[in-house]
Amino acid sequence: MSDATAVASVPMQWVGPLRITGNIAAIETEVPLATYESPLWPSVGRGARISMMVEQGIVATLVDERMTRSVLVRAQDAQTAHLAALELDARLDELRGITRTCGKFVELIGFHHEITANLLFIRFEFTTGDASGHNMTTLAADALLTHILKAIPGISYGSISGNYCTDKKATAINGILGRGKNVVTELLIPRDIVHRTLHTSAGAIADLNVRKNLIGTVLAGGIRSANAHYANMLLGFYLATGQDAANIVEGSQGMTVAEDRDGDLYFACTVPNLIVGTVGNGKGLDFVEENLTRLGCRSPREPGENARRLAVIAAATVLCGELSLLAAQTIPGELMRSHVRLERRHETTKIGG
Incomplete structure (x- = not known):
């Protein structure tokens, strides 16, 4: 057996583009997702497509x-x-x-x-x-x-480590005080786009969010968390951009909010524990370097600005996948039909646009 470090291959696709505005940057970019769960690509792609239909796109606010x-x-x-x-x-x-x-x-x-x-x-x-x-x-x-x-x-x-950080564990203290970047993403989707692209209604999504993400998570004993699947998008994004993938444990903590505003859908995801960086361990691999460059996170900027850009892109990606899944789950049988159709494909193509 060779002593050289091997690289495990995980299927990756670029999804999008998606549109982001907010207090960090105005961005239009595709995003890389490395995953074995192939339906994630078109699911995130649908959310990304909606972000391009709205003038402001996804408004991402880095709050801490x-x-x-x-x-x-x-x-x-x-x-x-x-x-x-x-x-x-x-x-x-x-x-x-x-x-x-x-x-x-x-x-x-x-x-x-x-x-x-x-x-x-x-x-x-x-x-x-x-x-x-x-x-x-x-x-x-x-x-x-x-x-x-x-x-x-x-x-x-x-x-030297007291488990009060808390690193790679889902805890109340991380949900309260935050660990990494705390980003809130918001998207206001007009009624006609909700019906035409998501094939559902704002009211149906808002009701499901309360019953599934909020009540269901409370019954399950969730810790400072109420979402459908933040970890899915974060894992795919983390693997593609050279992050420590185990940090999806605390990264998966977050809150989804959905409101029916006279038929328009207000949809927001708060991700308080985004642990991402654009330099350091894992960033020297060729594919990571290429992906970070394509995301615009290798440009000469003030220290910290590239990592903040990466964080808001990650958070916007979370919103895209969360929105698409919740919409699908308002329609009986839709989720399973999509998985059967997509996972039995033998050929993959770029999703989105």
């Missing part, structure tokens, strides 16, 4: 960005842990200075802490430029932990 890493320290008792937490709060500027020694693109923007018994969990929050930030934040957290243990009395090492 922060990558997190948590550490764990131990104290003799809860009172000592509490005093250490108060000391931490007073040293924010000092800790920011320590962080800046770890690289020019990492910045400590804040932290949260929680005490359980004699354990102090500290959740650091960073900006990381165009990197998704896994390694960058771990490096900074390690330096911060080393400094804290020397500077604050009464505490000792627990772990």
Whole structure:
């Protein structure tokens, strides 16, 4: 067996184009999706086609960005842990200075802490430029932990990772505080497009969203999440653009909102945990480089801007697939008919346009 790293081939298609506006950029682009679930391509393609029929397209608003890493320290008792937490709060500027020694693109923007018994969990929050930030934040957290243990009395090492981040796990704290890029996407679809292209009505989609995504998820015990299948689009997009695919776990947390506005459909997806980057591990592969370039995420811009562009494209892709699936599920038998028809094809073509 060769020691060389092999590349696993996953079928990929470019879907679209889709239209995006908002506070990051005005974009018209096709998007790459690498997946074995071949019906995903035409499903996302249908949502993309609708975005091109609406003047504003999908309005994507990036509302926050922060990558997190948590550490764990131990104290003799809860009172000592509490005093250490108060000391931490007073040293924010000092800790920011320590962080800046770890690289020019990492910045400590804040932290949260929680005490359980004699354990102090500290959740650091960073900006990381165009990197998704896994390694960058771990490096900074390690330096911060080393400094804290020397500077604050009464505490000792627990772990460089305290599971309070939370990395690659679906948790309430990520849904509340966010991890990565937090993007809200919105699309207002006129009544005639809903009927002609989705073959349903705004009221039917809004009702299904409440009964399936909201009530169904509550009954299932979902955590800060109410959507049909965000993970599908994120996995395809992540694999195609060199992201850490395991981050779809927290990425799948998000809320879909659908409203019937006098026959027009207001459709929105909030994705609070988009962990994407345009530099770093996984980005050196030829196909990733080519895909990021084609998405316009390799252009010379200020640090962080390419990653923000990638995030809003990812979030818009999520909306396209979510919209198409919910519409299909309002029609009895439509979902299964589509899967049978598309998955029995032996030849694939570019979808969308």
